[in-house]
Amino acid sequence: xxxxxxxxxxxxxxxxxxxxxxxxxxxxxxxxxxxxxxxxxxxxxxxxxxxxxxxxxxxxxxxxxxxxxxxxxxxxxxxxxxxxxxxxxxxxxxxxxxxxxxxxxxxxxxxxxxxxxxxxxxxxxxxxxxxxxxxxxxxxxxxxxxxxxxxxxxxxxxxxxxxxxxxxxxxxxxxxxxxxxxxxxxxxxxxxxxxxxxxxxxxxxxxxxxxxxxxxxxxxxxxxxxxxxxxxxxxxxxxxxxxxxxxxxxxxxxxxxxxxxxxxxxxxxxxxxxxxxxxxxxxxxxxxxxxxxxxxxxxxxxxxxxxxxxxxxxxxxxxxxxxxxxxxxxxxxxxxxxxxxxxxxxxxxxxxxxxxxxxxxxxxxx
Amino acid sequence: xxxxxxxxxxxxxxxxxxxxxxxxxxxxxxxxxxxxxxxxxxxxxxxxxxxxxxxxxxxxxxxxxxxxxxxxxxxxxxxxxxxxxxxxxxxxxxxxxxxxxxxxxxxxxxxxxxxxxxxxxxxxxxxxxxxxxxxxxxxxxxxxxxxxxxxxxxxxxxxxxxxxxxxxxxxxxxxxxxxxxxxxxxxxxxxxxxxxxxxxxxxxxxxxxxxxxxxxxxxxxxxxxxxxxxxxxxxxxxxxxxxxxxxxxxxxxxxxxxxxxxxxxxxxxxxxxxxxxxxxxxxxxxxxxxxxxxxxxxxxxxxxxxxxxxxxxxxxxxxxxxxxxxxxxxxxxxxxxxxxxxxxxxxxxxxxxxxxxxxxxxxxxx
DNA sequence: TGTTCTTACGTCAACGTTGACGTAAGAAGA
DNA sequence: TCTTCTTACGTCAACGTTGACGTAAGAACA
Numbered sequence: 001x002x003x004x005x006x007x008x009x010x011x012x013x014x015x016x017x018x019x020x021x022x023x024x025x026x027x028x029x030x031x032x033x034x035x036x037x038x039x040x041x042x043x044x045x046x047x048x049x050x051x052x053x054x055x056x057x058x059x060x061x062x063x064x065x066x067x068x069x070x071x072x073x074x075x076x077x078x079x080x081x082x083x084x085x086x087x088x089x090x091x092x093x094x095x096x097x098x099x100x101x102x103x104x105x106x107x108x109x110x111x112x113x114x115x116x117x118x119x120x121x122x123x124x125x126x127x128x129x130x131x132x133x134x135x136x137x138x139x140x141x142x143x144x145x146x147x148x149x150x151x152x153x154x155x156x157x158x159x160x161x162x163x164x165x166x167x168x169x170x171x172x173x174x175x176x177x178x179x180x181x182x183x184x185x186x187x188x189x190x191x192x193x194x195x196x197x198x199x200x201x202x203x204x205x206x207x208x209x210x211x212x213x214x215x216x217x218x219x220x221x222x223x224x225x226x227x228x229x230x231x232x233x234x235x236x237x238x239x240x241x242x243x244x245x246x247x248x249x250x251x252x253x254x255x256x257x258x259x260x261x262x263x264x265x266x267x268x269x270x271x272x273x274x275x276x277x278x279x280x281x282x283x284x285x286x287x288x289x290x291x292x293x294x295x296x297x298x299x300x301x302x303x304x305x306x307x308x309x310x311x312x313x314x315x316x317x318x319x320x321x322x323x324x325x326x327x328x329x330x331x332x333x334x335x336x337x338x339x340x341x342x343x344x345x346x347x348x349x350x351x352x353x354x355x356x357x358x359x360x361x362x363x364x365x366x
Numbered sequence: 367x368x369x370x371x372x373x374x375x376x377x378x379x380x381x382x383x384x385x386x387x388x389x390x391x392x393x394x395x396x397x398x399x400x401x402x403x404x405x406x407x408x409x410x411x412x413x414x415x416x417x418x419x420x421x422x423x424x425x426x427x428x429x430x431x432x433x434x435x436x437x438x439x440x441x442x443x444x445x446x447x448x449x450x451x452x453x454x455x456x457x458x459x460x461x462x463x464x465x466x467x468x469x470x471x472x473x474x475x476x477x478x479x480x481x482x483x484x485x486x487x488x489x490x491x492x493x494x495x496x497x498x499x500x501x502x503x504x505x506x507x508x509x510x511x512x513x514x515x516x517x518x519x520x521x522x523x524x525x526x527x528x529x530x531x532x533x534x535x536x537x538x539x540x541x542x543x544x545x546x547x548x549x550x551x552x553x554x555x556x557x558x559x560x561x562x563x564x565x566x567x568x569x570x571x572x573x574x575x576x577x578x579x580x581x582x583x584x585x586x587x588x589x590x591x592x593x594x595x596x597x598x599x600x601x602x603x604x605x606x607x608x609x610x611x612x613x614x615x616x617x618x619x620x621x622x623x624x625x626x627x628x629x630x631x632x633x634x635x636x637x638x639x640x641x642x643x644x645x646x647x648x649x650x651x652x653x654x655x656x657x658x659x660x661x662x663x664x665x666x667x668x669x670x671x672x673x674x675x676x677x678x679x680x681x682x683x684x685x686x687x688x689x690x691x692x693x694x695x696x697x698x699x700x701x702x703x704x705x706x707x708x709x710x711x712x713x714x715x716x717x718x719x720x721x722x723x724x725x726x727x728x729x730x731x732x
Numbered sequence: 733t734g735t736t737c738t739t740a741c742g743t744c745a746a747c748g749t750t751g752a753c754g755t756a757a758g759a760a761g762a
Numbered sequence: 763t764c765t766t767c768t769t770a771c772g773t774c775a776a777c778g779t780t781g782a783c784g785t786a787a788g789a790a791c792a
Contacts, residue, residue, distance in 0.1 A: 021528055023505075025748055036772050041750060049770055066523040071503040072438045072449070073748035076777050083438070084500075085483070093484075094469030096462065096664070103460030106486055115500060117451070118459075118484045120472055134450075134481060137437040139389075157432045162387055277668050297665065298462070302643050304670030391778055402742050407780060415740055439778035443747050 024065040033061035044069055075139070085117050086325065087135035088144045089128060091169075092120045096297045097270060097314060098146070101168065104318020105144060112326055114141065123209060125149035136163070142325045144168055150211055164328035168321050170213055171338070178324040180317050180339040184214055187310040187343035188221025188266065189228075191292040194308070194345060195264040196229045198290060199355035204237040204255050204262035206248055206272045215240065218268045218294060237262050248275025249282075256283055263289060263355045270295035277303060277350075290353040292345075301348055308351025310343045317341060390431040399427035410435055441505070451483050452691065453501035454510045455494060457535075458486045462663045463636060463680060464512070467534065470684020471510060478692055480507065489575060491515035502529065508691045510534055516577060530694035534687050536579055537704070544690045546683050546705040550580055550660075553676040553709035554587025554632065555594075557658040560674070560711055561630040562595045564656060565721035570603040570621050570628035572614055572638045581606065584634045584660060603628050614641025615648075622649055629655060629721045636661035643669060643716075656719040658711075667714055674717025676709045683707060 026040040033040065035054060042050050043058040044067075050058070061067075075081045086109055090098035098120070106116050117140065119131045128148045132155070135143060142164040153174040159165055165172075167179035188205075195203050205222045208215035219240065226233050236258065242248050248267065252275070255262055265280075267273040273293030280286040287305060296311035320339055345351075392406040399406065401420060408416050409424040410433075416424070427433075441447045452475055456464035464486070472482050483506065485497045494514045498521070501509060508530040519540040525531055531538075533545035554571075561569050571588045574581035585606065592599050602624065605617050614633065618641070621628055631646075633639040639659030646652040653671060662677035686705055711717075 021526070023527055027748080037748090038750075038773080039771065041748095042771090045750085051770065054770080066527060068499075068527075069503045070442075070505065070748055071500075072442055072505060073777090074750075076436075076438050076442060076779090077748080077750045078777085079751075081777080092469065093459070093472065094466050096465070099462070099465035099468075100460050102465075102484070103458065103486060106459065106484070115483050115485065115497075115504075117481050118468070118472070119481065120469060131481075133434075134437075137435045138481075139436065139438060160387070161389055161432060161434075274665060274668065281668070299640060299663065299665045299669060302640065302647070302670075303665060303668040393778080403778090404743080404780075405741065407778095408741090411780085417740065420740080436778055439747090440780075441747095442749090443778080443780045445747095445781075447747080 023070075024067050025070070026067070028065050029058060029061045029067050032065060033058045081139065082141050083139045084114055085135070085138060085140045086114050086142045086144065087131070087140045088116050088118045089121055089131055090118065090144075090146045091148070092122060093118050094120070095270070097295055097312075100314035101146075101318045101321075104315050105322050108319050108322025109325070112329070121146070121148040123148045123212070129154065132158070141329060142166070144321055144325065146170060147172070150213075164325055166321050166324050166328075168317060173213075176336045178328070178336050178338070180320045180324065180341070181214075182312045182317070182341045182343045184217035184343075185221040185224065187294060187312075188218040188268070189225045190221075190343075190345050191266045191294065191310050191351070192222045192225030193228070194347075194351055195266065195290055195292060196225060196231065198264070198352060199357075200262075200264040200290060201231060201355065202234065202237060202260065202262040203231075203264045203266060204252075205239065205266045205268065206242045206251055206276065207238075207240045207268040208242065208272070210240045215268055222266055242268075242272055242275075245271050245275035245278070248272040249279040252276045252279035253283065256285065256289075264353075265289065265291045267291065267293045270297050273297075273307065273309070277307070286350075287353065288356070290351055290355075292351040294343075296346060300346075303350075305350045305353070306348035308348045309346050311346050312343050313341065389436075390433050391436070392433070394431055395424060395427045395433050398431060399424045447505070448507050449505045450480055451501070451504060451506045452480050452508045452510065453497070453506045454482050454484045455487055455497055456484065456510075456512045457514070458488060459484050460486070461637070463661055463678075466680035467512075467684045467687075470681045471688050474685050474688025475691070478695070487512070487514040489514045489578070495520065498524070507695060508532070510687055510691065512536060513538075516579075530691055532687050532690050532694075534683060539579075542702045544694070544702050544704070546686045546690065546707070547580075548678045548683070548707045548709045550583035550709075551587040551590065553660060553678075554584040554634070555591045556587075556709075556711050557632045557660065557676050557717070558588045558591030559594070560713075560717055561632065561656055561658060562591060562597065564630070564718060565723075566628075566630040566656060567597060567721065568600065568603060568626065568628040569597075569630045569632060570618075571605065571632045571634065572608045572617055572642065573604075573606045573634040574608065574638070576606045581634055588632055608634075608638055608641075611637050611641035611644070614638040615645040618642045618645035619649065622651065622655075630719075631655065631657045633657065633659045636663050639663075639673065639675070643673070652716075653719065654722070656717055656721075658717040660709075662712060666712075669716075671716045671719070672714035674714045675712050677712050678709050679707065 026037045030037045030040045039050060040058055043055050075083055088102055088105055092098050093102055102118055121128050125148045136158055144166050146169045151174045152172045155165060155175050159177060165177040169181060171179050171181055192203055207219050239251050242251055265276055267276050276291060280289055293307055293309045296309045300307040300309055392403045396403045396406045405416055406424055409421050441449055454468055454471055458464050459468055468484055487494050491514045502524055510532050512535045517540045518538045521541050525543060531543040535547060537545050537547055558569055573585050589599060608614050608617055631642055633642045642657060646655055659673055659675045662675045666673040666675055
């Protein structure tokens with residue numbers, strides 16, 4: 001009765017739309033159908049214990065009232081309270097690598113009825129902390145993290161509380177949890193060695209922000225390949241902490257202006273590769289200077305010359321991350337698993353340009 | 367007391383990790399701090415009415431117990447119950463257009479404390495329905511929809527219940543709500559007219575799935591431009607329902623094999639553009655046949671020849687969508703707004719290739 | 733010194749739902 | 763025909779939190 005009065009009031013307020021018209025609840029449905037709230041609950045959840053007649057009456061009432069199940073209340077009450085949300089904290093969902101990962105993750109989690117709450121960290125540790133806190137407060141069922149922070153002790157308490165964590169692209173530090181990464185050292189070694197095999201002696205490397213472990217590993221791979229070939233590292237050719245496309249273009253231009261410029265480049269990340277290509281283009285050198293980029297991207301084969309890259313199988317990575325998470329949600333208890341995938345060298349042309357005066361094989365590959 | 371016993375039980379179960387260790391609640395914190403639950407609530411929410419001493423005691427207790435606020439319970443109880451979630455139902459979060467949109471949306475909603483739950487629809491109407499139902503059950507504060515379905519009457523009840531809806535890229539049908547679209551007819555007209563101005567008489571068009579209104583509009587623009595130039599439409603040059611990259615490549619190859627092949631192409635979507643470029647490449651015709659693609663993408667300027675495109679300002683679109691949504695959440699009551707942005711032609715080279723025997727200006731633009 | 737105000741708490745109920753358990757009526761079995 | 767079982771409900775309390783309201787103690791004022 002009181003309820004009815006309130007509804008009337010709501011209808012009366014013609015102008016004031018500020019507060020939403022209230023959603024109807026099981027109570028309203030129960031009243032209209034002439035049954036108890038619990039019976040409505042049974043019908044809505046498809047439980048046994050409701051006659052066909054009652055079931056239909058309830059469903060009709062629910063439809064009349066535009067009743068929608070309230071998952072929040074349901075989750076709160078249920079024993080095994082699953083929110084059905086998985087947080088995906090990535091570097092930048094607008095970037096092809098993160099976007100591809102997100103998509104693969106979404107696909108692998110969908111069948112389990114999980115939704116993905118995606119967020120971009122932009123390499124800002126504080127944002128990571130804030131979003132994790134939010135997701136914990138939401139009681140997310142799991143977290144996928146491509147961390148911006150260097151240390152992850154702060155997650156230990158969440159893990160202890162039973163929150164499944166899966167790191168991707170970067171390993172956890174001060175925390176032991178599942179992770180899926182690629183062998184960055186190997187990838188960068190391959191990239192660099194490939195160029196050295198092409199006769200290059202002065203190979204430059206552009207790398208991402210120094211704080212990122214992935215970037216450090218790729219630098220290590222670069223160093224290792226030089227060392228293996230007996231080449232000395234020229235510090236002026238190793239540029240860490242390159243910030244993005246424009247910065248990469250500037251750095252490449254600067255390197256090309258050196259008295260003894262590099263004849264080949266390794267770029268540590270997709271955006272840096274793109275910036276480098278632009279710089280080589282505007283210098284008119286894209287067919288003279290070799291380039292191997294880390295990370296493949298959708299149109300890398302259409303660039304001229306087509307880009308030789310170190311490819312990480314984003315599809316696969318996302319699927320593995322999803323599988324690890326689902327296993328944990330299924331109660332898998334073992335020690336954390338650390339999947340390390342092998343990146344592959346995709347020869348397309350830009351990396352097969354040989355050093356001047358040192359022909360090897362034809363560079364054309366397109 | 368009883369509670370303590372239960373906690374002990376939880377600790378005792380050494381092996382069975384299946385059920386998560388329970389999170390501590392305000393009740394636990396209150397007990398440890400020797401205050402009432404309400405006081406804990408006040409401290410946690412930063413409300414007035416707690417002495418410095420009590421506040422500190424509560425915070426210490428909360429930390430000791432790894433207490434985390436339960437947003438679900440909070441939302442349930444609060445008057446103006448906001449979940450803080452906005453659903454973003456896009457075509458494919460792995461595609462650069464959707465991904466860019468998602469990112470821009472995320473940025474504009476972040477400051478309002480809203481999180482984005484992203485989902486890919488893959489042009490499947492049923493998935494759309496399912497995800498919308500899920501988000502409604504979650505009591506999302508708003509929905510951003512790039513719909514896969516053609517009719518949207520099913521959303522009327524949600525809108526009536528106060529759920530802010532913003533359509534993006536495609537207009538609502540059978541429902542009146544805010545939307546942000548681009549003038550697809552204009553865009554396609556410009557693309558086609560630009561090619562005609564380059565002397566082309568046989569301009570082919572590849573378009574997306576016919577059910578998609580956006581695709582229909584782009585076809586309409588193509589038709590309009592032909593008509594305006596007094597050119598008759600050759601039905602064999604208009605190919606609708608092209609499914610993706612590979613399909614686009616096949617279609618282009620087939621068209622090039624015609625007795626009187628097209629000398630220029632308009633592609634109705636980024637993936638089709640990419641497929642077309644591949645086909646032109648492998649036919650060795652990328653410098654002979656002109657191409658204007660709908661949708662810009664990150665490396666379109668690096669393709670050879672650089673791609674002339676109709677660009678939609680994804681950043682802007684996402685920001686406008688966010689703004690409309692936030693306005694509604696702030697209580698804006700007016701009639702639905704329909705923002706129609708003007709796409710722009712970005713000349714980069716591929717669209718400036720002139721028809722054989724009909725020179726106009728130099729095609730080089732890089 | 734008595735009155736009023738303010739501050740710092742506490743108590744209670746409610747948000748919308750579901751688990752545990754109770755019960756009446758009819759079916760099945762002895 | 764009486765007992766036991768089953769089915770189809772209903773009642774009650776609880777999930778974790780907060781709004782409404784109550785109250786005791788001290789501050790401020792006349």
